[in-house]
Structures are given as C-alpha cells and as structure tokens.
Amino acid sequence: MLAGHRTWIFEHKPVILSTGTVGGPFEANGAIAEDFDLLHADLWLGQDSYEKAHKVLFEEACQKAMEKGGIQKDQVQFILAGDLINQITPTSFASRTIGSPYFGLFGACSTSMEGLALGAYIVNTKGAKYLLTGASSHNTAVEKQFRYPTEYGGQKPPTAQWTVTGAGAALLSDSGDGPRVTSATIGRVIDMGLTDPFNMGGAMAPAAVDTIEAHLKERNVEPSYYDLIVTGDLGQIGREVSMDLFKKHGTPISEEQYQDCGLMIYREGQPVLAGASGAGCSATVVYGHLLNRMKKGEFKRMLVVATGALLSPLSFQQNETIPCIAHAVSIEYGGDQLT
Amino acid sequence: MIYFWAFVVGGLICVIGQIMFDVFKLTPGHTLSALVVIGALLDGFGLYEPLIDFAGAGATVPITSFGNSLVHGAMQEAEKHGLVGVLTGMFEVTSSGISSSIIFAMIGALLFKPKG
C-alpha cells in the first residue's frame, strides 16, 4: 500500500527468515566479529583476483542464508542484490552460481535497503514465496576501481572512509518466525554540490535526512516509535552533520537512538579514519549484528537507512558534484506493530 | 655539510608538495605535474644547477629534478644541432628514472601480489 508519495506499508509484513553475513580479515579484527557467519583470513579467498574474491563473498552469504533458512536454491524465486563494482559483475557472477532469477541493483552503498524494500514489496504482494536480497563490497576491488592501486602511496585525509570487505544476504518469506519488514520509504537523488570524493559522509547526510523525515511524515509516526534509527555509512562527519540538520528542522531524534553502521563495525584503533563504508557495510551490520540483537529482544523496532553516493571516477574527473540517495526500511520484532 | 642541506632542501620541496595536497586540495597527479613544470622552469632560468651544487641529492631526488634534466638534455643537444636538438636531446640525461621505473615495475608485477 502506498502511503504519502514514496512510502510503502507492507500489510502482510514479510519475514526475514534467515540471514548470511561474511567478512574479511579487517572485519574479523573488528568490533562485531562474532556476528559474522563466516570470516576470511585474507582478501583473496583462494581466488586469483580481487573481483573474483568479491563474487565469492556474496555467493557464500547467500548460501549461508539459505542453509540457515532450510531452503534449497531452486526454491528461491528471485535474487535482488548489487555491489559497487563496474556493471555489478561480482553479484551477477554469484547469481550465475546460485541460479535463481535475478534483478541486479545499483544504489551504491544504499543497495542493501533498495533490495530489502523491493524484495519486501514483491513478497508482500504475493509475487514470491522466498526471495534473497543483499549487498556486498570488497575493500581492495573498490579501491582499485574508484581510487588508487592498493599499493600506491596516496595519503588519505581524515574525512576518508574504509570500504568494508563483506557481504550480507537476507532470505525473505511470506510466513515463518523472524523480524518483519513493515514499511519502506524510497529515496530521491539529493545533491548539495559537494565534490570531494574523500568526504562521502558529508555528501550523503542530506539524503539520509530527507528520506528519514519523509518516512516519519508519511508513515505518520514520531521518531520515538523507533528504538533505533541506523544509517548505513555516514561515518563520523555525516552523522554529526545530519544531527545538526535534525535539530535545525525540529525533528526530535536523540543521539542514543541515532546510530551508524559505519561506526559500529570496527574497533577503536583500527585505521579507518572517519568510519566504514561500502555496500557491504550496512548489509553485514544489519543482517548480522543488529538483527541478532533484535532477536535477543534488545530492541523491537528499527529504521535502517542505507546511504549511497552515486558518483563514478569519471564523473569526478569531469568536475561533477556528488549526488546521493538514501533508502529507509523499517524492521520490527515483538512488541505492538502498526498496521 | 652537504648531507644537512640535502635533508633540508629535499624536505622543503616536499613541504611545498604537502601544502599543495592539503591547502590547495590538489591530487598527487596534479601536484607532481606542477612540480615537474616548476623544475623545468627553474632550469630554464639557470637556477636549478646551482641548487644541485648546493644541496646535492636534496635537489636531484625530488621529482623537480626530472623537469630540470629534461630541459638540460634538450638544451645540450640544441647547442650542437639547433632547434631539432630540442626534440632529440630530451631524454638523454634523464633516462634512468623512466627506464628503471618500467623495468622494476615489470619485475614487481612478476614477483609480487598486492597486499591491500
């Protein structure tokens, strides 16, 4: 059902039956390592290129999700997923292995929630019984494409972020027990004229604020309805700037309630500058750590807002600014739910 | 004494580069290209060779010396053969930097895998 201009309310509340999260060595050393299903000791995963390793990450996340959900791959109606690599080849090649019908998505680092929103809509309208959705990223494959060769001596400024090597996949179904997807608000492309590709957080914050405020208005809830409003990868700067914008607009979101996946995944002391980023950041933190906490009963309602910066290395060279987008999906478990 | 000046002059040229990075927000590509051109200009005015006499490696190691060597090679040939010498002489003095980069890059690609 459409509420307002761009919010979907899912009356049948699709269930996240199971999830699969896979990470690399940096994540294994990070703050939420126990919430990963599989962790790798190096970036190659036994492959001979970073891009092939990237594909394996997503394959494994999907396989884990299906395994934990007790589903065979030929029962999955659709895969809705994407990554940051050109032509989203890692996800496409992984879907070749899995074999289910496939929608390739590109939302940069907002892909995880783009997939969850669309996937929930399809399951809610009885368009699928089982559906896999997720996103992934690989640090060195992304650096090679967007920035510099990994061994190049380029000094990163303190506003830069560290791309997560990880994949998160969720198995959605129309029935079963698990956290439920209750609504989604789709983002618009927002561009505040920023141009620095080493400061993604500052560029993405307005998109997150725009989507969150539209969601609260169109779903007709106060921010306090949610125990947690968590962004994908705004990092330290993006989080602070968005809090400033909330205060300016009079939206009552508290510091404790407003978290960021990019600030949760790594420990103090890991050299990640302003925080983590990448399509795999929100996917691994939400589908692993946050849903685990939710299932333990630590909180009942969260709004996940994955944020993406829609630039390319070429657009930067052509002096283009950085347009961004944010997609919000609400996940609820236990407690009274709005219909 | 030359060790001291090599350290100081080399360090100062790098500070100019760092200012281009941090204050002017230029990429390494832009910064190094600018420094090479500055080196070429300084040799055009006859100022780089005295700097090399004074600071030794502090002037020959930074990338500015690449610009200097190119102009030097071109001028040497031009003195002998006129304008054509500008084209033919350019890489005479500076060949080591480029050929060793290419050779060691190939060897590196054969031996090493990126570490991330």
Add this chain to the structure above:
Amino acid sequence: MSNNQKKQLTPVQQEYQKLQKQREIKRPVVKNCIKAFLTGGLICLIGQLISDFYIYYFDFTEQTAGNPTVGTLIFIAMLLTGFGVYDRMAQFGGAGTAVPVTGFGNAVISPAIEHRSEGFVLGVGGNMFKLAGAVILFGVFSAFVIALIKTILIQWGGL
C-alpha cells in the same frame, strides 16, 4: 571547484555546505608538513649517501652519479611497494614519499602489480602509466616549450 561553479549553487546548497564545513574534520596541515619534511628529507639524505657510494666505490663523478642513484632508489621503491610497506609509509609521510623519485617509481610499480590479474599486455602494460603519465606528459611538454623558447632567444637574441 572554480568560483563559477560556486555561483551556480542554490542558497540551500550553500547553506548546507557552510554547515558541513563546521563538522568536516580539518586536515592537520602543520603536522602533515612536518612529517613530509622529515620523510622527504630522509629520503633525499639516503639518496645523497647512495650517490657518494657510487662516486667513491665506482667510477662515477658528481655529474654522472645521478643516474645510478635514481635507479637504486627506484629499486628500493619496488621492494617497499611489493612488500606492501610503501603505502603505509605514505599515509605518514604524504608528499614526503610522493615527491621524491621513489614516489614516481611507486606510481608506476603499484598499478603494474595491481593489474596483473588482467594479464601482462592489457593489464600491466595498459595501466602502468595511469598515475605517472601526467608527470611524464607535463615534464616533457614543458621542457619542450622552455627549451624551444630559450633556443630561439639564444639564436636570435644572442642571450
């Protein structure tokens, strides 16, 4: 960003950028300059030692020692790049590692190592100069213009 682009920003965008600037972590310029000075100075000092080594133990003069010195420094850059050390040094030293000729070597060697997965011809060969190409282009072209002007001035003006 040029001033022209700044004028094309809407009031909303300009206001946001002002707000964002307050939260943006500023680059530690002075600290970076000091680190660049120390790192770059050290590399040049090592270059001087290598140069003297070639002068005293081999048959090089002060004029000709430059070439083997540069070659040796780039060899060292290859080892540091290949062992994954150069990029960590560079995060500390910034321009101190990028400006010396070792930085040029690193800029050629790192894409060569990285793109081996695409083969030696298209990968290594096709990408080797993607970072250093600009330096070679502008070095050669500016040297050409300067030498041309100087030669013409000498021939015609008796400089």
